[in-house]
Amino acid sequence: MFRDATNRNNSAYISCAAIALLLLFACNTASEKIFSGYKEIDVFQIPPSVTIPGTIKQAGIWHDNTGENILLLSRTPDLTDIPLTLYDSSGQASIHAGQWVKTDTGYRKVWQLMDQVKQCELNLILNFFEGSTSVTDLDHNGIAEVTMVYYLGCLSEVSAYQMKLIMREGDYKYALRGFTCDPFLVETKKEPCISTDSIDLKKIRGSFTDEELAQTGRLYGAYQSASDFTNAPPVFLDFARRQWLKYRMAY
Structure with a gap:
């Protein structure tokens, strides 16, 4: 019992x-926490409901905790016919990027980016740095970050371009904005960039104006401020700084 x-x-x-x-x-x-990694896809694999202005330059797909995601990058007008130059004589140009997530009723736009140069009668420069777009899960929360780096300007001579790095994690946006290194100084073997430990221009500005900093070369290769990353996981800014250093001379 x-x-x-x-x-x-x-x-x-x-x-x-x-x-x-x-x-x-x-x-x-x-x-x-699920993140499948990013894979580029062909234009014909893009769902019909996912559209973006301009000529598509890159398309990709990944899966994370939000589901299936699609990324598109485009430019208008197309630069395919002039692959040996950065310049565009059309007077205006724009770039676009967007992310869509698949839902039960179709694809929903998560965010969209647009930047442009208008009314330029000089050398119009606007494009993504080749190979600079990345999709990561740096903080391992199962939601991917999309990082893009591009350059733009309307110049009469060879000089530093404006440079922007945009990182998106869903609705959250982080950015670094500044300048590339001066290509003329690179060609003449002179130091074109500020030192890597002073890359945040806000920390070295002091009483100097942008023009005064540019004359000394201290402006080139720097971003203005990292304040957008104040409340972000520290790994986000670490990655953004590495990307900035990698592409600030990649023209």
């Missing part, structure tokens, strides 16, 4: 333990 009761108690204990393990597994599965 006592043995039967003991067996029943053991069986009940084992059953409860098994249920607890199943519940724990289910909870862990539900909270698992």
